[in-house]
Amino acid sequence: MKLKRFLLRYYPPGIMLEYEKAGELKTKSIDLLDLSPNTDSEKLAAAIQETEPLITASRTAQLRQLICRLQDKLSQQDNDRFYLFKTLQAHILPLTNVAFNKSGTRFITGSYDRTCKIWDTISGEELHTLEGHRNVVYAVAFNNPYGYSVAPCLLCTHPTLLTCYCWSGSSGNPCSHCHFVDFVLLPGQNRPPRLRRQSAGNYCLPSFWPFFGFRDKVATGSFDKTCKLWCVETGQCYHTYRGHTAEIVSEIVALSFNTEGNQLVTGSFDHTAALWDVASGRRVHMLIGHMAEISSVQFNWDCRLIATGSIDRTCKVWDMRNMKCLATLGGHQAEVLDVCFNYTGQLIGTASADGTARVYQAATSRCVATLEGHDGEISKICFNPKGSHILTASADKTARLWDVASGSCLQMLGGHTDEIFSCAFNYESDIIITGSKDNTCKIWRTQHGGDDAEQYYL
Template sequence: MKLKRFLLRYYPPGIILEYDKGGQLRTKSIDLLDLTPECVSYELLAEIRRSEPLITDSRADQVKQLIVRLQQKQRQQDHHRFCFMKELKAHILPLTNVAFDKSGSRFITGSYDRTCRVWDTASGRELHTLEGHRNVVYAITFNNPYGDKIATGSFDKTCKLWCAETGKCFHTFRGHMAEIVCLAFNPQSTLVATGSMDATAKLWDVETGDEVATLTGHTAEVLSLCFNTVGNQLVTGSFDHTVAIWDHLSILHTGVRVHTLTGHRGEISNVQFNWDCSLIVTGSMDKTCKLWETGSGKCVATLVGHKEEVLDVCFDLSGQLIATASADGTARVFSANTHQCLMTLEGHDGEISKICFSPQGSRVLTASSDKTARLWDVQSGVCLQVLEGHTDEIFSCVFNYEGDTIITGSKDNTCRVWY
């Protein structure tokens, strides 16, 4: 094995090693999830070198400099105040979802008008209209970090794969018997997973367009799914109150159900792995979230406090914090380690359907039926900003990778860009 170069990853902090093995270029990552500005760089370097033989004496100083750069990035205070930049009259019917590419230079919107549109973030110019679906375009995503492909899932029971550069449709994935409501690329961008109201999830080959697996066993709609960061596992959440962990995806191009997570007494609204894939968080209509060990499938905590359904849940990128959004109009921030509620975020006048952390993990963004989005400080729980202007409920909000741009998508047929 021969080390070629290092790549820096700011969120979450880490160093990617690009190396040659048998004539093939490969990568592996050194995750520094516990890095703080106070860490002693040479001690951390020694720890890394003990476990990573690719980092030889000649490369040690380079790695130390990368650690220092990551710490410098962490020291940059996140005092950014967002200003409304533009409103895009994006669609002739309400939006369903918005998503950024990795660079943040482009974003996509899905809509009840049966299209997905690709936008230039800086200018607000429409780059492409992705047409061909025969019903609502509900689930949309880029194949980040590459950003050269887009997948769209529709109520017409199909998923389409598009070229992000030209707007050309590569494949139409047919096989589901009901609406597709969630989808995801694996990290290698070789597979697309789709979840459907037909109670199944399917895996599709990006290159050939072939269906490679049908994941069966749920007895009601599959509403949420997520790949782990390695790409060998998928987790699915269903209206049947259960969550399934599927393994061996990258090896067999099939899926083996290794755990069924039972314990929720209501439909599952969202599922997500933490960054190191050791934990899964689930939100449910039973007003709780649960935290599960990926390896054993065991429930390690039930996060309580909401008075109504939990509509969304997510980890921050380091996996230290969990944020929950509820129909009771509040959001909460929990510690993933102690399982304690650290903050209750109060101020919205309607249910909160979407929640996400900034890449830095210092801010939480919420979208509500009260027509506003709100930005909150994670440490204090203070509402820093109210993003106003939409004339109907907001049900999608997203940060770009740098955390300095926000898109909000609304039932009022528009999206708004905030810098």
Template sequence: MKLKRFLLRYYPPGIILEYEKGGHLKTKSIDLLGLTPETNPDDLVAEIRQSEPLITETRADQVKDLIVRLQQKQISFLTRSPLFQELKAHILPLTNIAFDKSGSRFLTGSYDRTCRVWNTTSGTELHSLEGHRNVVYAIAFNNPYGDKIATGSFDKTCKLWCAETGKCFHTFRGHMAEIVCLTFNPQSTLVATGSMDATARLWDVETGEEMATLTGHTAEVLSLCFNTVGNQLVTGSFDHTVAIWDVASARRVHTLIGHTGEISNVQFNWDCSLIVTGSMDTSCKVWDVVSGKCVATLVGHKEEVLDVCFDLSGQLIATASADGTARVFCAKTYECLLILEGHDGEISKICFSPQGTRVLTASSDKTARLWDAQSGVCLQVLQGHTDEIFSCVFNYEGDTIITGSKDNTCRIWY
């Protein structure tokens, strides 16, 4: 094996090794999920060298320089003043919003049956994706590539679009009820859709053909997520269960049973070892992917858990609830670290900044809030919307936020 070059990954922090073996170019990643500005670079280099033979003594200084660059990136992330631009995005309420990987463009879906593509910097509309015959509910870029867009609609179809021209490549037909969630696999070769017809389906991006129908749930499939490798998909259903599927064979690997209410969201952690689930039974559960066993139940909320997520490093879990509070848990000890209080209505959406240092919440009280992920202090109240905020998202750099509201507008916060 011969090391050719290093590539840097900022979020979550890591170093990609590009090397040659048997005449073929290959890559492997060194995940630095625990890296902080206080980490001693020399100690970390020594630790890496013990487990990675490609990092020889002559390469040690290069690795140290990369680690220092990652730490400088962490330090440079500063809270910005909440300047904003308001876009009168649609003539009817928005349903969802999504960034591309670079953060230069974002999508809005709406009850007006369209999905629109926007330039983040200028706030100008780039494309209006028209053709659905009902609400456009689920939307996504094929990140990290960003050259395709998928839209899922209450008209029971999913459409695949060219992000550059707005041309429709394919219309995926087969679901018998509304499509309410969708996602691309990491390789951008498949789209997975979840529907009120109690199934999930896999579609080939290139040909537009259906690859598999994932059956077994007995109620609506409201959430789904590929792992970071792309070989497994997890689905959450209103039947109170979660299923892990092998993508290649479309076979169900595990059924995760334990919740006593509808599942609101499901997500893999970065290294694909754990799944977190939120439920209307007021709890979250953490599951071991290999065994399918529940390893922890996160309690404390007094009403339904409406959203749940890992930070990008997989070290923290955040939950949002109809009780108007959010919580942050340690993903190793499952201890509740923070209770985020301040909203006057239910919190429907929660997410971490890419750096994991901030938590963003969206609420029916017409505000979004930005919180410090270590202290739990509310840093900013993003206010001005005149109706419920149902969606919020960070860009990849973590310095721009978009909020989507039932007031038919979205706001770009800088």
């Protein structure tokens, strides 16, 4: 085996090793989830070198340089205020969800009007209208975190019916899909890895996927109590996962794959979450313990934990090694409507109909912050990529930006005239999208938001 080069990943912190084995290019990742600006870079580099045979002594200085670069990124202050950049009259009926592509140069909106639209973030220009659904589009998602900014990205939309449509993020044409790794290259590497065409309209990178065998598939959860696995290219249904006794409410973005791509978790109105073997369609395990409907479900980064939010006012944390409930996170006075991990998987955020959000340590289950200030239920919560800030969307017609460490509200994003259903950060955390029942979406940015959208690919 011979190390060819390093690739850097900012969020979550990590270093990829591209190496050659028997004439084939392969990659492996070194996740640095505990890295902080105060970490001793020299000791960490020595520890990595000791356990990783690909990194020889001649590479030690370069490895330490990469660690320092990651620390510099983590040290950057992100206390700039957001201002309203544009308001888009996006749809003729209320919006249900919004999502960025990886670089933040484009975003997609879903709506009750049964369409999705792709927008240019900076110009506000509508690029494509995606039509074909026969019912409300509830969930939309680009294929982050694997979208290259220099190429089209897959995005998926999920209605309440048993259909799932896929479009190219650049052309708007259905059923063309691309998967691209999304890492920062080292100084001196002035171009991304070579793209290899596999078939017409389909490019891929060799050996860069955390779940290689399933990169051409997408899962959907339905009101018919099943989850289905589909082929993106052909629309063929590979498997139907049966076992829930009520609707599967976890949508595309919450039907969570593990990093190997061989397991899938679903949440249902039957009060349970289910773990499935993707290849066989077999139900591996049931996560039983909630006393009411599941509202949200998610793997953490390394897929050792699953978080489930429920109408029973709690969030449960499950250990994937023994399928046991590690903790029940309480404190909310009404339904838990959304849950999320930060990018390292070390923190859990919960959003509730009681108008508050909470932040818990995944390891200790201790509540480290209670986010109070909204005057209505909070339907959406998400961390920024660095994990320093949280964004919430509420029925009080506002979104709020919070400091994770102190729990204080840093900024209120107002201006919508009806409930805000969804919100999202871009990768650099300098642009925010909010989508509302008032049929509009708003683009918020910092003073330099979007100016450096491509920097982390160079």
